Amino acid sequence: MNPQVQVFHGVGDSHRARRKAFARAGSAAFAALACGVCLFGCTLTKSTPKDAEAPFPVVAPGSFYQPKRCLLTILMPARPLNDTALNDIIWSVVDRQSIPNETRKALEINGLRAGIVAGALPPEIEEILAAPPPNLVQPYQIELIDGGLTPVMMTNKNPRVSLFLNDNGQAIGRDYDDAQGYFSISATQVGRDRILLKIVPEIHHGPLERGWAAPQDAANPYFQQEFVMKTGQKEETFHDLMINLALEPGQIAVVGCEPDRSKTLGSFLLTEQEPNGGRIKQKILLVKAARGVSADSDLAKKVSHLVSNATNGKPAETSTNGSKK
DSSP, X not given: OOOOOOOOOOTTOOHHHHHHHHHHHHHHHHHHHHHHHHHHHHHHTOOOOTTSOOSSXXXXXXXXXXOOEEEEXXXXXXXXXXXXXIIIIGGGSEEGGGSOHHHHXXXXXXXXXXXXXXXXXXXXXXXXXXXOTTSOOOOEEEEEETTOEEEEEOSOOEEEEEEEXXXXXXXXXXXXXXXXXXXXXXXXXXXXXXXXXXXEEEEEEEEEXXXXXXXXXGGSTTSOOOOEEEEEXXXXXXXXXXXXXXXXXXXXXXXXXXXXXXXXXXXXXXXXXXXXXXXXXXXXXXXXXXXXXXXXXXXXXXHHHHHHHHXXXXXXXXXXXXXXX
16 A cells, blocks of 8 residues: 655745655655565565465476375285284284274274384284295285275175174174175375375175265365266275374384184184185284375376476476476
8 A cells, every 4th residue: 555645735836846745755655665565575475384284286387286195005914813923913013002092992892903003013024024925915005096095805705794793882793695894995194294094894795786876086176076886785884993093104004803802893804714614814904105106106107108298208307295397
């Protein structure tokens, strides 16, 4: 806002007097503007704090914007039931207090346990993960749009399963036909470097049916919300047993079972019998999480191809957040 400058015109003012008056007015306006910059300039040019995330991503002109993504690395080592490594040693380094007490008790009653490993895995577990065939533990990676989810199959299809489930302190017996166990895992970036995992047990059962369902990428805020025809089994999702784990870089989420509690949800999801009536094995679920995408992924190759075409074949620069310029 320009300051109001009063100009006095005397009787018989000359042209020179008027010029001096306008000059004084201009000087006053410039001084007011300079004061305004001094007083408010810091506020007007204040940048976003380093610890805070901008509400909207800043994209340089001519660059390709990609939604934020999370890369999950999943391993499922298996050993004979009550094996010391998976039943005791791994849990000696797992922080189970990272889960609220009420949820932790509900998991235990249903034969499940979970937590976070903040440091290195015990040597016994590293040895299992590095075992050669036929005991090879094959890791696989899943790339998710930030906030997206993926089902992770934990069991083969069982013709008939009878379980005892605990619902608000009451034991309930349920039978499932053609049942398969899953963990539904979603990943969301939190703060500067953490990733929040939400792990929910599920049972898919019954005959295949057709119905309408939201596509998997519907979690993407930039995805057009619509429904697609889907063929699948009924899905029973145990939302009250949702496991929330916020992982720092390098940390690992661990989900296992209480092997002495048979006929529970945990034993169904994380134990299995070898073919032809062989011995029973127990498993643990290990999940590592990172931001961005794998350099070997199809998505990364597609983006690299697009950027190469847009830059006439010149190599694209990579920014600090992994996006291409």
